[in-house]
Amino acid sequence: MTMRAILSSLLLVLPFLAQPAAAQDAAAGERSFNKCRACHQVGESARNMVGPELNGLIGRHSGAVEGYSYSAANKNSGLTWDEATFTDYIKDPRAKIPGTKMIFAGIKNEKEIKDLIAFFKQFDKDGKKL
Ligand code: HEC
Numbered sequence: 001m002t003m004r005a006i007l008s009s010l011l012l013v014l015p016f017l018a019q020p021a022a023a024q025d026a027a028a029g030e031r032s033f034n035k036c037r038a039c040h041q042v043g044e045s046a047r048n049m050v051g052p053e054l055n056g057l058i059g060r061h062s063g064a065v066e067g068y069s070y071s072a073a074n075k076n077s078g079l080t081w082d083e084a085t086f087t088d089y090i091k092d093p094r095a096k097i098p099g100t101k102m103i104f105a106g107i108k109n110e111k112e113i114k115d116l117i118a119f120f121k122q123f124d125k126d127g128k129k130l
Helices: 003-018 021-035 083-091 110-120
Strands: none
Touching: 021 110, 083 110
Protein backbone atom coordinates (compact mmCIF):
# COMPACT_ATOMS: atom_id res chain seq x y z
CA MET A 1 0.00 0.00 0.00
CA THR A 2 1.14 3.51 -0.68
CA MET A 3 1.37 5.97 2.16
CA ARG A 4 -1.60 7.75 0.68
CA ALA A 5 -3.73 4.60 0.68
CA ILE A 6 -2.78 3.88 4.28
CA LEU A 7 -3.68 7.41 5.32
CA SER A 8 -7.02 7.38 3.60
CA SER A 9 -8.00 4.05 5.10
CA LEU A 10 -7.00 5.42 8.52
CA LEU A 11 -9.32 8.35 7.94
CA LEU A 12 -12.11 5.91 7.20
CA VAL A 13 -11.82 4.03 10.48
CA LEU A 14 -11.08 7.04 12.69
CA PRO A 15 -14.70 8.08 13.26
CA PHE A 16 -15.44 4.61 14.59
CA LEU A 17 -12.41 4.58 16.86
CA ALA A 18 -13.31 8.03 18.16
CA GLN A 19 -16.79 6.96 19.31
CA PRO A 20 -16.85 7.06 23.11
CA ALA A 21 -16.90 3.65 24.77
CA ALA A 22 -20.06 4.54 26.68
CA ALA A 23 -22.05 4.97 23.46
CA GLN A 24 -20.94 1.58 22.23
CA ASP A 25 -21.80 0.02 25.58
CA ALA A 26 -25.25 1.59 25.55
CA ALA A 27 -25.88 0.27 22.05
CA ALA A 28 -24.89 -3.22 23.17
CA GLY A 29 -27.05 -2.72 26.26
CA GLU A 30 -30.02 -1.86 24.08
CA ARG A 31 -29.66 -5.23 22.34
CA SER A 32 -29.41 -6.93 25.70
CA PHE A 33 -32.57 -5.11 26.84
CA ASN A 34 -34.42 -7.19 24.24
CA LYS A 35 -34.36 -9.90 26.92
CA CYS A 36 -36.40 -7.64 29.17
CA ARG A 37 -38.84 -6.17 26.65
CA ALA A 38 -41.46 -8.85 27.08
CA CYS A 39 -42.07 -7.40 30.54
CA HIS A 40 -40.43 -3.96 30.80
CA GLN A 41 -40.38 -0.65 28.94
CA VAL A 42 -38.14 2.42 29.05
CA GLY A 43 -38.47 5.78 27.32
CA GLU A 44 -40.94 8.66 27.41
CA SER A 45 -43.93 6.52 26.54
CA ALA A 46 -42.95 3.66 28.88
CA ARG A 47 -45.84 1.99 30.69
CA ASN A 48 -45.95 -0.64 33.37
CA MET A 49 -46.54 -4.05 31.86
CA VAL A 50 -45.83 -7.42 33.44
CA GLY A 51 -43.03 -5.56 35.21
CA PRO A 52 -42.65 -1.86 36.15
CA GLU A 53 -41.20 0.70 33.74
CA LEU A 54 -37.46 1.08 34.23
CA ASN A 55 -36.85 4.81 33.64
CA GLY A 56 -34.12 6.37 35.76
CA LEU A 57 -33.45 2.91 37.14
CA ILE A 58 -29.87 3.35 38.32
CA GLY A 59 -30.18 5.17 41.63
CA ARG A 60 -33.90 4.42 41.98
CA HIS A 61 -35.31 2.84 45.13
CA SER A 62 -36.81 -0.64 44.74
CA GLY A 63 -40.58 -0.84 44.53
CA ALA A 64 -40.93 2.87 43.73
CA VAL A 65 -42.99 3.02 40.53
CA GLU A 66 -46.46 4.39 41.25
CA GLY A 67 -49.38 2.38 40.01
CA TYR A 68 -47.36 -0.80 39.70
CA SER A 69 -48.37 -3.67 41.95
CA TYR A 70 -45.13 -5.07 43.34
CA SER A 71 -44.71 -8.25 45.30
CA ALA A 72 -44.21 -7.71 49.02
CA ALA A 73 -40.75 -9.19 48.58
CA ASN A 74 -39.68 -6.50 46.13
CA LYS A 75 -41.51 -3.69 47.90
CA ASN A 76 -39.94 -4.52 51.27
CA SER A 77 -36.47 -5.37 50.02
CA GLY A 78 -35.14 -1.94 50.94
CA LEU A 79 -32.74 -1.97 48.00
CA THR A 80 -31.53 0.95 45.95
CA TRP A 81 -30.71 0.09 42.37
CA ASP A 82 -27.15 1.33 42.32
CA GLU A 83 -24.75 -0.38 39.94
CA ALA A 84 -23.51 -2.98 42.43
CA THR A 85 -26.99 -3.92 43.65
CA PHE A 86 -28.40 -4.11 40.15
CA THR A 87 -25.46 -6.27 39.04
CA ASP A 88 -26.08 -8.70 41.89
CA TYR A 89 -29.81 -8.78 41.24
CA ILE A 90 -29.76 -9.32 37.51
CA LYS A 91 -27.35 -12.26 37.84
CA ASP A 92 -30.02 -14.12 39.78
CA PRO A 93 -33.14 -12.11 40.68
CA ARG A 94 -34.65 -14.75 42.95
CA ALA A 95 -31.44 -15.12 44.94
CA LYS A 96 -31.24 -11.36 45.58
CA ILE A 97 -34.97 -10.94 46.31
CA PRO A 98 -36.42 -14.29 47.41
CA GLY A 99 -40.12 -14.28 46.57
CA THR A 100 -39.91 -11.76 43.72
CA LYS A 101 -42.46 -12.24 40.98
CA MET A 102 -39.89 -11.44 38.30
CA ILE A 103 -39.37 -14.74 36.52
CA PHE A 104 -36.05 -14.35 34.79
CA ALA A 105 -33.11 -16.74 34.72
CA GLY A 106 -30.58 -13.92 34.96
CA ILE A 107 -27.60 -12.58 33.05
CA LYS A 108 -24.24 -13.85 34.24
CA ASN A 109 -21.91 -12.04 31.83
CA GLU A 110 -20.31 -9.01 33.58
CA LYS A 111 -19.74 -7.14 30.31
CA GLU A 112 -23.35 -7.59 29.27
CA ILE A 113 -24.51 -6.28 32.66
CA LYS A 114 -22.24 -3.24 32.33
CA ASP A 115 -23.69 -2.58 28.88
CA LEU A 116 -27.21 -2.81 30.26
CA ILE A 117 -26.33 -0.29 32.97
CA ALA A 118 -24.93 2.09 30.32
CA PHE A 119 -28.21 1.67 28.43
CA PHE A 120 -30.38 2.44 31.49
CA LYS A 121 -28.26 5.46 32.38
CA GLN A 122 -29.34 7.13 29.15
CA PHE A 123 -32.87 7.63 30.48
CA ASP A 124 -33.85 10.06 33.24
CA LYS A 125 -36.82 9.36 35.48
CA ASP A 126 -39.25 10.66 32.87
CA GLY A 127 -37.71 8.49 30.20
CA LYS A 128 -36.04 11.40 28.44
CA LYS A 129 -32.72 10.56 26.86
CA LEU A 130 -29.94 12.40 28.65
C1 HEC B 1 -41.03 -12.42 32.38
C2 HEC B 1 -41.10 -11.04 32.74
C3 HEC B 1 -39.83 -10.30 33.09
C4 HEC B 1 -38.64 -10.26 32.40
C5 HEC B 1 -38.27 -11.00 31.13
C6 HEC B 1 -37.80 -9.33 33.12
N1 HEC B 1 -38.46 -8.84 34.21
FE1 HEC B 1 -37.75 -7.46 35.53
N2 HEC B 1 -39.47 -7.59 36.60
C7 HEC B 1 -40.56 -8.37 36.28
C8 HEC B 1 -41.56 -8.27 37.30
C9 HEC B 1 -42.91 -8.99 37.32
C10 HEC B 1 -41.03 -7.39 38.29
C11 HEC B 1 -41.68 -6.98 39.61
C12 HEC B 1 -41.06 -7.86 40.68
C13 HEC B 1 -41.80 -7.93 42.00
O1 HEC B 1 -42.67 -7.08 42.26
O2 HEC B 1 -41.49 -8.87 42.75
C14 HEC B 1 -39.71 -6.99 37.81
C15 HEC B 1 -38.86 -6.13 38.49
C16 HEC B 1 -37.64 -5.69 38.02
C17 HEC B 1 -36.79 -4.75 38.69
C18 HEC B 1 -37.09 -4.06 40.01
C19 HEC B 1 -37.77 -2.75 39.70
C20 HEC B 1 -38.19 -1.92 40.88
O3 HEC B 1 -38.81 -0.86 40.63
O4 HEC B 1 -37.93 -2.27 42.04
C21 HEC B 1 -35.70 -4.56 37.90
C22 HEC B 1 -34.51 -3.68 38.19
C23 HEC B 1 -35.87 -5.40 36.75
N3 HEC B 1 -37.06 -6.06 36.85
C24 HEC B 1 -34.97 -5.47 35.70
C25 HEC B 1 -35.10 -6.35 34.63
C26 HEC B 1 -34.14 -6.43 33.55
C27 HEC B 1 -32.92 -5.54 33.39
C28 HEC B 1 -34.55 -7.44 32.72
C29 HEC B 1 -33.88 -7.97 31.48
C30 HEC B 1 -32.48 -8.27 31.54
C31 HEC B 1 -35.78 -7.97 33.28
N4 HEC B 1 -36.09 -7.27 34.42
C32 HEC B 1 -36.52 -8.99 32.72
C33 HEC B 1 -40.70 -9.15 35.15
C34 HEC B 1 -39.70 -9.41 34.22
